Amino acid sequence: MNMAKKVVLLVGTKKGLFVAESAAARKDWDIRGPFCDAWPVNHAAYDAKSGTIFATGLNAWYGPAIWKSTDLGQTWTHSSEGLTYGEGEDPIAAVWLIKPAGDVIYAGVEPAGLFKSLDGGDTWEHVRGLRDTPTRPHWQPGGGGLMVHTMEVDPRDPNHLYVGISVAGVLESRDGGATWEPRNEGIEFDAPAEVPGISNCAHHFELDKVNPDVMFQQSHSGMFISKDAGATWTRVEAGLPSSFGFPAVAHPRKSGSYFIAPLNGDQVGRYMPDASTAFYRTDDFGSTWRALRNGLPQENAYFGVLRQAMAADSFEPAGVYAGTSTGHLFASADEGESWSEMASYFPSISSVEAAVIDS
Amino acid sequence: MARVILPDSLVRLFPGAERNTEVPAESVLEVVERLNERWPGMRDRLLDGRPAIRRHIVIFVNGERAKLETSVGAGDEVYVMPAMSGG
Numbered sequence: 001m002n003m004a005k006k007v008v009l010l011v012g013t014k015k016g017l018f019v020a021e022s023a024a025a026r027k028d029w030d031i032r033g034p035f036c037d038a039w040p041v042n043h044a045a046y047d048a049k050s051g052t053i054f055a056t057g058l059n060a061w062y063g064p065a066i067w068k069s070t071d072l073g074q075t076w077t078h079s080s081e082g083l084t085y086g087e088g089e090d091p092i093a094a095v096w097l098i099k100p101a102g103d104v105i106y107a108g109v110e111p112a113g114l115f116k117s118l119d120g121g122d123t124w125e126h127v128r129g130l131r132d133t134p135t136r137p138h139w140q141p142g143g144g145g146l147m148v149h150t151m152e153v154d155p156r157d158p159n160h161l162y163v164g165i166s167v168a169g170v171l172e173s174r175d176g177g178a179t180w181e182p183r184n185e186g187i188e189f190d191a192p193a194e195v196p197g198i199s200n201c202a203h204h205f206e207l208d209k210v211n212p213d214v215m216f217q218q219s220h221s222g223m224f225i226s227k228d229a230g231a232t233w234t235r236v237e238a239g240l241p242s243s244f245g246f247p248a249v250a251h252p253r254k255s256g257s258y259f260i261a262p263l264n265g266d267q268v269g270r271y272m273p274d275a276s277t278a279f280y281r282t283d284d285f286g287s288t289w290r291a292l293r294n295g296l297p298q299e300n301a302y303f304g305v306l307r308q309a310m311a312a313d314s315f316e317p318a319g320v321y322a323g324t325s326t327g328h329l330f331a332s333a334d335e336g337e338s339w340s341e342m343a344s345y346f347p348s349i350s351s352v353e354a355a356v357i358d359s
Numbered sequence: 360m361a362r363v364i365l366p367d368s369l370v371r372l373f374p375g376a377e378r379n380t381e382v383p384a385e386s387v388l389e390v391v392e393r394l395n396e397r398w399p400g401m402r403d404r405l406l407d408g409r410p411a412i413r414r415h416i417v418i419f420v421n422g423e424r425a426k427l428e429t430s431v432g433a434g435d436e437v438y439v440m441p442a443m444s445g446g
Binding site: 037060061062063065078079080081083084085086087088089090091092 | 368369371372400403404405407408409410411413415416441442
């Protein structure tokens with residue numbers, strides 16, 4: 001007998017984590033929260049292996065901690081045990097990324113570095129290889145700080161890792177994080193002095209769910225695709241209103257299919273182009289893009305969508321979700337063809353992740 | 360024993376923790392260590408990795424603003440307070 005499935009949305013906001021659940025129809029949502037004592041939550045993710053929600057909280061007084069719940073948010077614990085570069089070193093200012101990956105949970109932090117937990121998030125240890133990378137002296141903070149904010153793990157090889165750093169670009173490790181190489185070939189970086197291995201802010205990237213040698217990146221420099229595991233990147237912006245945006249979401253089943261949220265540019269407010277909301281979809285590796293507007297506000301839309309604030313679920317058809325800086329949460333149950341406003345008055349949304357689990 | 364007064368916003372992060380408690384300690388750092396033994400994880404909420412008192416946390420000993428190395432004696436009052444900020 002097939003057990004019924006439901007989708008769980010994890011919405012990280014400036015005032016805590018919210019958990020939304022719905023059956024496969026995705027018409028009615030049960031929204032709970034704010035969790036994590038209403039701390040600002042930069043990112044949250046669901047670990048399918050253990051059934052645990054992890055959320056990266058950042059409290060103005062008590063610092064960063066990684067919260068966890070093994071009962072979909074009913075009860076929580078928190079820890080930052082081991083989240084340190086050591087005595088005398090710069091303290092960890094924030095955790096921006098949580099990435100469950102099989103037996104390992106990774107955390108991307110500011111100042112830029114990577115930590116991992118082998119005990120389900122109770123204690124953390126530094127993945128030193130990344131900060132030993134020769135290019136590190138040239139890493140510079142982006143608008144949000146100097147941080148590791150994006151990570152992918154090759155589903156074929158748990159030691160094959162990618163991270164995104166603002167501002168350094170993409171780095172790849174094939175030995176579980178011991179050594180790293182820059183992977184930014186083809187991404188133009190308008191910098192006064194070129195530093196080998198340093199590229200523009202890799203706002204976000206995701207592996208293709210069918211072919212993990214394919215990767216789409218929304219860089220500060222534009223939209224790029226790699227078909228050779230990050231070795232080279234090609235600009236793919238034909239038909240888009242701008243080259244600037246933050247999130248990038250891979251379709252759960254279709255190779256070459258991605259969803260993005262272009263903004264009006266990096267200098268002029270960073271909101272929807274012409275204040276008219278459109279998300280964009282490609283089904284051909286970025287060769288062409290199609291605007292998705294049905295049900296989205298077409299005027300006075302002065303919001304942005306941050307790098308981790310867009311997600312897709314794995315139902316058929318896939319659900320797509322986007323959370324805005326104004327606290328609106330838009331949802332589509334038909335792969336972006338039509339949208340509805342799931343929530344209108346959330347705090348500013350930092351991240352959205354979706355998981356399909358047994359009811 | 361030093362008398363320690365903790366803020367509600369800290370206490371509620373640790374089930375069973377109490378706002379008013381007493382610990383044996385000879386410095387503010389030792390106060391924090393004793394609190395951490397009693398409620399594991401509390402050290403990381405009050406100190407960063409350097410270690411230093413977190414930027415927006417203030418600790419007073421008998422009404423005087425203290426540092427980690429500030430001495431604490433029997434009967435002294437150690438008051439932990441979050442700075443006023445936010446919006």
